[in-house]
Amino acid sequence: xxxxxxxxxxxxxxxxxxxxxxxxxxxxxxxxxxxxxxxxxxxxxxxxxxxxxxxxxxxxxxxxxxxxxxxxxxxxxxxxxxxxxxxxxxxxxxxxxxxxxxxxxxxxxxxxxxxxxxxxxxxxxxxxxxxxxxxxxxxxxxxxxxxxxxxxxxxxxxxxxxxxxxxxxxxxxxxxxxxxxxxxxxxxxxxxxxxxxxxxxxxxxxxxxxxxxxxxxxxxxxxxxx
Amino acid sequence: xxxxxxxxxxxxxxxxxxxxxxxxxxxxxxxxxxxxxxxxxxxxxxxxxxxxxxxxx
Numbered sequence: 001x002x003x004x005x006x007x008x009x010x011x012x013x014x015x016x017x018x019x020x021x022x023x024x025x026x027x028x029x030x031x032x033x034x035x036x037x038x039x040x041x042x043x044x045x046x047x048x049x050x051x052x053x054x055x056x057x058x059x060x061x062x063x064x065x066x067x068x069x070x071x072x073x074x075x076x077x078x079x080x081x082x083x084x085x086x087x088x089x090x091x092x093x094x095x096x097x098x099x100x101x102x103x104x105x106x107x108x109x110x111x112x113x114x115x116x117x118x119x120x121x122x123x124x125x126x127x128x129x130x131x132x133x134x135x136x137x138x139x140x141x142x143x144x145x146x147x148x149x150x151x152x153x154x155x156x157x158x159x160x161x162x163x164x165x166x167x168x169x170x171x172x173x174x175x176x177x178x179x180x181x182x183x184x185x186x187x188x189x190x191x192x193x194x195x196x197x198x199x200x201x202x203x204x205x206x207x208x209x210x211x212x213x214x215x216x217x218x219x220x221x222x223x224x225x226x
Numbered sequence: 227x228x229x230x231x232x233x234x235x236x237x238x239x240x241x242x243x244x245x246x247x248x249x250x251x252x253x254x255x256x257x258x259x260x261x262x263x264x265x266x267x268x269x270x271x272x273x274x275x276x277x278x279x280x281x282x283x
Contacts, residue, residue, distance in 0.1 A: 022228065078259070086251070094244065206266045
């Protein structure tokens, strides 16, 4: 499945980039600075989605005590952290020309920064505990408690008066942006989705091999690979 | 066509630093993640192979 999602990611991201730079026109108010949107918004969405997926697997692992769920949670974390960093980085580069500042401590930006620290905390905690089963449990508790931050990020622009603008896209009404810009953004979202699925699946495979190296099936797998 | 020339494209209407800074760092990070993941995969497979040869003895 990894090559399929990998190929899907490559095609969708290439298509998204084509729309972003060659089909989408220059914005009337922001000029070409707005083109950051094609990365910023998909990355920010992924940062939140991936955290929810991580927390979901962590929760399943905690409740049903299944081993694979803990591995899934740890496999998603690095990709989630990366997209969180990308969202912050591109937001900063977009904020400078449009708001006049790289960073402000407004609710949206601060809660997204906390999300980055939650990912780092989760990975550091897991890395610090030798026994993988206990590492999974400790990580799961952190991931679940930290999940409170996701609705805070999402609704921060409504609950507080933020410099960050409100949502341009919602499920209940038409997006308040040009159709071609919206299409480009959605294509990039699907591209990032495929990328995340491919990397997470590839990583969970590594984690399985690393953790269960003494199991019979690993020897057989390795034997077949020889 | 939006861009009149290559220079025009690179300049991004004066926002080149911000736009290209965003895209460059994003794709550099994706590339780094893929390389690191590839290395990890090779190492995990090597360990498994070693383990298999040891259990075979």
